[in-house]
Amino acid sequence: MAIRWGNYPAKSNYDELIEKRNTPRKASEKLCRFLYGLNDGDIESHRESAELAIKLMGITFTVYSQDEGNIDRNWPFDIIPRIIDKDEWSAIESGLKQRVRALNLFISDIYGKQKIITDGIFPKELLENSTNFRPECVGIKQPHNVWAHICGSDLVRDGDGTVYVLEDNLRVPSGVSYMLENRKITKRIFPDLFEEMDILPVDDYPSQLFDMLASLSPRKVAAPEIVVLTPGIFNSAYFEHSYLAQQMGVELVEGTDLVVGKDDYVYMRTIDGLTKVDVIYRRIDDLYLDPEAFLPESCLGVKGLMRSWKKGKVALVNAPGAGVADDKVVYAYVPEIIKYYLDEEPILNNVPTYRCFIKEERNYVLENLDKLVVKPANESGGYGMLIGPHASLKERKKFKSLIKKDPRNYIAQPMLNLSTAPTLIGKKVEPRHLDLRPFVLSSKNITVTNGGLTRVAMNKGSIVVNSSQGGGSKDTWIVDLEGSQSC
Amino acid sequence: MLSRVAENIFWLGRYLERAEDTARLLQATSHVQLDLPKSVRTSWLSLVEVFGEKTLFSDLYEVPDERSVSKFLISDDKNPGSILSSLTMARENARTIRDILPQQAWELINGIYQYAKDESHRGAYKKHRHDVLEKIVAGTQSISGALYGTLLHDAGYQFLCMGWHLERADMTTRIIDIRTAGLIPIDTDQTVPFENLQWMSVLKSVSGYENYRRHTQGPITHKEALSFLFKATSFPRSVGFCLHKIEHCAWGLKKSKPVISEIRSTRILIDETNCSQGPKKLHRFIDDLQKGFHRIDNEITKTFFNMY
Numbered sequence: 004m005a006i007r008w009g010n011y012p013a014k015s016n017y018d019e020l021i022e023k024r025n026t027p028r029k030a031s032e033k034l035c036r037f038l039y040g041l042n043d044g045d046i047e048s049h050r051e052s053a054e055l056a057i058k059l060m061g062i063t064f065t066v067y068s069q070d071e072g073n074i075d076r077n078w079p080f081d082i083i084p085r086i087i088d089k090d091e092w093s094a095i096e097s098g099l100k101q102r103v104r105a106l107n108l109f110i111s112d113i114y115g116k117q118k119i120i121t122d123g124i125f126p127k128e129l130l131e132n133s134t135n136f137r138p139e140c141v142g143i144k145q146p147h148n149v150w151a152h153i154c155g156s157d158l159v160r161d162g163d164g165t166v167y168v169l170e171d172n173l174r175v176p177s178g179v180s181y182m183l184e185n186r187k188i189t190k191r192i193f194p195d196l197f198e199e200m201d202i203l204p205v206d207d208y209p210s211q212l213f214d215m216l217a218s219l220s221p222r223k224v225a226a227p228e229i230v231v232l233t234p235g236i237f238n239s240a241y242f243e244h245s246y247l248a249q250q251m252g253v254e255l256v257e258g259t260d261l262v263v264g265k266d267d268y269v270y271m272r273t274i275d276g277l278t279k280v281d282v283i284y285r286r287i288d289d290l291y292l293d294p295e296a297f298l299p300e301s302c303l304g305v306k307g308l309m310r311s312w313k314k315g316k317v318a319l320v321n322a323p324g325a326g327v328a329d330d331k332v333v334y335a336y337v338p339e340i341i342k343y344y345l346d347e348e349p350i351l352n353n354v355p356t357y358r359c360f361i362k363e364e365r366n367y368v369l370e371n372l373d374k375l376v377v378k379p380a381n382e383s384g385g386y387g388m389l390i391g392p393h394a395s396l397k398e399r400k401k402f403k404s405l406i407k408k409d410p411r412n413y414i415a416q417p418m419l420n421l422s423t424a425p426t427l428i429g430k431k432v433e434p435r436h437l438d439l440r441p442f443v444l445s446s447k448n449i450t451v452t453n454g455g456l457t458r459v460a461m462n463k464g465s466i467v468v469n470s471s472q473g474g475g476s477k478d479t480w481i482v483d484l485e486g487s488q489s490c
Numbered sequence: 491m492l493s494r495v496a497e498n499i500f501w502l503g504r505y506l507e508r509a510e511d512t513a514r515l516l517q518a519t520s521h522v523q524l525d526l527p528k529s530v531r532t533s534w535l536s537l538v539e540v541f542g543e544k545t546l547f548s549d550l551y552e553v554p555d556e557r558s559v560s561k562f563l564i565s566d567d568k569n570p571g572s573i574l575s576s577l578t579m580a581r582e583n584a585r586t587i588r589d590i591l592p593q594q595a596w597e598l599i600n601g602i603y604q605y606a607k608d609e610s611h612r613g614a615y616k617k618h619r620h621d622v623l624e625k626i627v628a629g630t631q632s633i634s635g636a637l638y639g640t641l642l643h644d645a646g647y648q649f650l651c652m653g654w655h656l657e658r659a660d661m662t663t664r665i666i667d668i669r670t671a672g673l674i675p676i677d678t679d680q681t682v683p684f685e686n687l688q689w690m691s692v693l694k695s696v697s698g699y700e701n702y703r704r705h706t707q708g709p710i711t712h713k714e715a716l717s718f719l720f721k722a723t724s725f726p727r728s729v730g731f732c733l734h735k736i737e738h739c740a741w742g743l744k745k746s747k748p749v750i751s752e753i754r755s756t757r758i759l760i761d762e763t764n765c766s767q768g769p770k771k772l773h774r775f776i777d778d779l780q781k782g783f784h785r786i787d788n789e790i791t792k793t794f795f796n797m798y
Contacts, residue, residue, distance in 0.1 A: 058604060059597045236586050248589035255589040260492050274496045274645055274794045275744050 005046060006038045006432050011425060017164045018434060019085050019424040030088040030482040033200050037193070038083065043430055049192045050427065053082050056188050079475035084189055085424045085437060085457045089203065089483040095158070095166060095441075096451045098351030101341060103154050103443045106171060106328045108344040111148040113327055114140045124343050125336055129360070132411045133333075134381045135174070135326035137289060139296055143313060143322075147447050150325040152215060154443040155179070155455075159354075162420035167354045169438065170334060174326040175286050178456040179208060179442050180243035183250075185456070185478040201483040203453035208442070209250035212284075215446045216251075219318040220281040227281035229253040230271065232261070234287050234303045244286050258287075263307030269317045282318045283308075289323050331380045331414045332358055355417060359410040368415040369406065372399045375415040377406070390466070392418050421466050424477065426459055436460045438468050439479065454479035491645045495590060497795040498583045499646050503653025505580035506599075509573045509606075510630035511661040512563055513623045515540065515695045520619060522691035534559040540668045541571045557614050564613035564622065565606070573613075573626055577606045592640040595633060602629035648739040652790065655739075659732035660783050665695050666719055667776045670769060689715045696727045716765040716772070729779065730760045736786065745793060752789045756782030 013021045020031040027035035041049070057080060087095075112119050113136070119125045130136050155176030157169040186205050190197055213229070220227030233244035235257050248255035260271050261280065270277035285292060291301040296309035311317045327333070335356040341349045357364040357375070368375060377389040389402045406413045423434035441455030457477040458468035468474040519537060535554040538547045541563070550568060551558040566572045581603040588596055605625060613622035634654070641647050669692040689710045693699040702710070702718050705725065722728040737753045740746040759778055767775055 059601055231589075236582075241585075242588075245585075245588040249591075253589075254492055254495070255587075256492060257494070260494055272493050274491050274493055 005042050005430075006425075008035060008039060011432055012434060016420060016434065017160055017162055017422040019087070019160070019422055019437070020083075021425065028086070028088070030484060031086045034084065034086060034196060034480075037196055038432075046427070046430060049082055052192050053080055053188050056191055057184075079461060080185060080188065081426045081435075081459055081461075081475055081477045082189070082192060083425055083427055083432065084478040084480045085439075085459075086480045086482055087454065089481050089485075092454070092481045094350065098168075098349070099156060099441060099443050099451050100449045101345065101347060101350050102156065102168065102171070102337065103151065103445055103449060105341040105344045106154070106173065106337070107149050107151055107445060109333075109340045110150040110173075110322075110325055110328050111145065112344075114143055114150075114324060119340070119343055122343070124339055129330075129332055129411070130327075133327055133330055135289070135324070135329055137324035137327070139309060139313075140322070140324035145322055146219060147445075149445045150322040151328065152219070152320045152322075152445055153212075154445070155440045156443065158351075158439045158441065158455075159419055160422035162422075164422075165352060167352045167419070168337075169354060170331065171329060171337070172440075173321060173329040174288060175321065176440070176442065177240040177243055177286075178440055178458075179452070180246040181476055182442075182452065182454070182456040182479070183208060183246075185476060189478040200480075201485075203481040203483060205453050208452055209247060211444055211450055212247065213251040213253070215444045215450075216253075216282045216284055216318075216320060218446050219320060221315050221318060222279075222281050224281070228271075228279060229282045229284065230256045230261075230280055232256055232258070232283050232285040232287055232305075234258075234291070238286070240286065247284075253284075258303045258305050261305040261308075263305060263311050267307070267311045267314050267316050269305065269308065269311050280317060282320065284320045289326060292319075292323060329381070331356075331378055332360065332411065335414060354419065357415040359406050359413040359415065365406065365410050368413075369403055372402060372415075374418065376418050377402050377413055377415045380412045380414065390418065424457075424459070426461070426477075428461075428463075433463070435463070436466045436468070437477070453481045493795050495587050496646065496649045497791070498587045499590070500649040500653040500790070500795075502580055502583040502587070503650040504657040505576045505583065506630050506633060507654045507657035508571065508661070509576040509580065510627055511658060511696075512541075512571070512573050512576070513626040513630075514697055515661075515665060516560065516563060516613075517620070517623045517627070518691065518694040518697075520616070522687070522694060525687060536668050536671075537563060540664045543569060543571060556616070560619060561611070561614035564619075565610035574606045574610050577603045577626075590642075590646055592636065595636040595640060598629070598633045598636055602626065602633065605629065645743055648742045649794075651739045652736050655732040655735040656783060656787060658727060659729045659736075660780065662696050662719060662727055662729055662732070663776045663779050663783075666692065666716070667773060669695065670772055686710050693719075698725060698727060701725050713764075713766045716767075720760055720763065720765060730757070733757045733760065743794070749786065749789045749793055752782070752786045756786060 008021065008027070009025045011021055013024050020027055020035065022028045109119065113130065120127050120130070151173040153176060155172040155178060157172070158166055159169045160166050182205060216229045217227055229251070230253055231244055231248040233241060233255055235241065238244070245255050254271065256271055262270050262272065262277070264270050264277070269280040269283070271280050287303050290297045292304045293306060293308040294301045294304055295306045309323065312319050312323065334353070335358050338349045338353055341347060357368045359365040359368055368377070372389070372391045375391045377391065379387040389398060391399065421436040421438070423436055425432040426435040437457055437459040439455050439457050442452045444450045457479045458474050459477055460466055460468045460473065461475045462473050465473065515537065533554070534556050535544070537559055538544055538554065546569060547554065547562055550566070551562060562569050563572055565574045567574055567578070569575060581599055584591055584596060584599045610622055612618040637650060641650070669688070689712070690699055693702050693715060696719065698719065702715065705722055706714050706718060708714060718725060719728055721730045723731060723734065725731055733753060733756060737750060737757070740749045740753060756779065759775070759782060763775060
């Protein structure tokens with residue numbers, strides 16, 4: 004018994020591939036027909052070849068476990084891709100560009116004249132209690148007013164099909180390497196579909212990233228020295244750090260490989276001696292970057308790095324302090340931020356968000372905890388959340404007191420009925436919830452990946468898609484229907 | 491190239507070579523054992539001695555028989571020199587320099603590691619040993635091939651190549667040392683018929699038997715066999731060949747003068763020996779060579795990896 008779409012439940016949820024019972028969406032027709040044509044043996048062998056590819060390609064992520072320490076796990080991958088029609092995607096893409104442009108103007112303003120505060124749009128108190136606001140960055144200017152050169156925004160779709168931005172990751176967003184590797188795997192296992200359909204490519208990301216990084220070099224030289232700075236092999240995203248360094252052909256460095264000289268330039272230790280570094284794509288959080296400026300006990304960073312950056316001798320990507328806009332309370336202001344800086348209506352929706360530091364909104368949250376999802380302002384990876392409708396009375400009580408104690412640190416959102424897509428579970432397809440993280444590169448121009456990383460909650464009914472908590476991923480296909488019809 | 495990366499790639503070479511050489515040595519020993527009369531068979535424990543791990547071995551095992559020695563050298567992760575440990579370290583090193591390795595080379599390294607992790611325990615049994623060791627040798631050989639054929643031949647490659655050859659030279663001398671200690675009664679009539687067989691075993695341990703035949707065109711004698719293993723410029727596992735390679739690599743690097751002078755002074759030892767030492771002098775000679783390898787290793791480390 005192979006995949007029978009008639010048995011696939013298509014009910015209240017929005018499903019990314021199946022429009023209604025037994026009827027795929029237009030962009031998914033060819034894929035669904037192809038999958039229907041497979042017998043159990045074919046499906047098993049496709050799954051096996053994907054697993055083998057992942058094992059051999061060594062696509063791993065690291066999870067910390069108390070018993071075993073750090074373990075390097077193979078990347079959980081579902082072979083059935085998630086498909087988005089190119090027409091719909093184009094609108095999302097413009098929405099993301101608009102959003103990131105506004106967010107960068109906001110960060111520049113916050114570290115500059117703070118006009119948005121003087122004009123009464125954004126409350127000053129929020130800044131004072133922001134964990135990611137860096138007073139060290141006040142007064143600093145960045146080329147093209149860009150601070151968050153790489154942004155990963157998480158998108159979700161609600162039951163009625165509306166796409167929302169769930170959060171913007173402006174510090175060190177990860178996942179892009181999995182997007183690239185997922186594509187390699189689906190190309191290995193479904194070559195015929197790539198022949199038959201017009202699927203937009205994703206492979207040019209590393210070269211776009213390289214060009215963007217090179218454009219930021221303070222020294223105007225033909226071949227600026229670019230490096231990727233990693234915390235090292237035990238970091239959960241180490242695979243990605245080395246992958247990106249390799250794809251760009253730049254050095255992957257650790258803090259101990261770098262040194263700031265008396266002239267305030269950054270150098271790396273090479274077999275030929277010290278070599279000047281121009282651009283650092285850092286995959287280390289702000290506070291660990293420089294023991295001289297931030298946490299003195301950090302041994303991941305480089306002493307004097309902030310000094311060098313402030314003097315404009317090295318470019319740091321993303322710029323320190325960019326995370327100020329990553330705060331989930333700031334998120335609630337993004338629609339206003341877009342209107343304020345761009346004088347445009349937001350193209351993409353924000354999820355309605357209740358800000359607990361505002362009394363009326365907080366009261367609503369406290370009274371409706373069983374209907375809401377509560378999130379701390381500055382956590383990532385799905386940690387520290389309360390999913391009200393699924394939580395016990397005791398957990399809700401705990402959050403009630405947490406919110407009262409530190410209202411600034413919490414926001415709440417209605418529980419969205421996240422969209423699903425068919426996912427291979429055993430030998431059958433079942434609906435599983437998912438989200439999407441596209442990556443946006445900004446310097447002089449803004450580019451958006453074609454699609455992004457689709458993360459899927461592999462456990463039935465779960466809406467937590469983080470790889471550290473039982474999430475997997477799917478390849479994301481942006482399909483150009485016009486293109487494929489013409490050939 | 492970053493110093494840290496250079497060091498990792500140097501050690502990647504060493505670990506890969508160590509795994510391969512250990513597999514070859516075990517493979518040869520298993521075969522030759524079958525041809526020798528019981529009275530002159532090399533003890534399995536002597537294989538453990540090649541790696542200088544007698545104490546660790548006796549902590550872990552009670553009897554130094556074929557099965558426990560094979561297990562110790564192939565799949566025991568408590569032995570840092572086992573094939574599995576070497577491949578684990580090779581993979582760890584490769585993982586930290588994945589950005590400079592060609593994708594295919596990484597996949598091969600990862601693949602042979604996965605194989606060793608899942609299957610190498612079967613090598614303790616005679617029935618499967620040949621299979622397991624053959625796969626390990628073939629696996630490491632294809633990695634060398636992929637690296638030679640696709641890695642950028644820049645400074646990194648020179649370090650890889652130095653790692654390979656330094657490890658190989660070291661291993662060849664270790665094998666000669668232990669195996670000739672077993673050959674001691676040179677002048678007693680009684681073992682002469684087997685001296686030939688035992689030298690064959692030494693040569694086979696470094697995959698040099700057929701090569702010796704082609705190269706020397708004569709019978710196997712103590713002096714000729716040693717001369718082949720120490721000096722043959724065309725045999726890729728001879729000590730002389732390896733040192734020549736290391737020097738060649740060093741010439742490709744800037745600031746390598748002190749390294750080259752260490753290599754030269756070790757090469758002189760090879761040039762000057764007439765290869766007719768008795769067992770005691772041979773042992774001392776090999777000791778001098780290994781001290782030379784240490785000095786080369788130290789000098790490489792000092793010059794390129796820890797210079798600040």
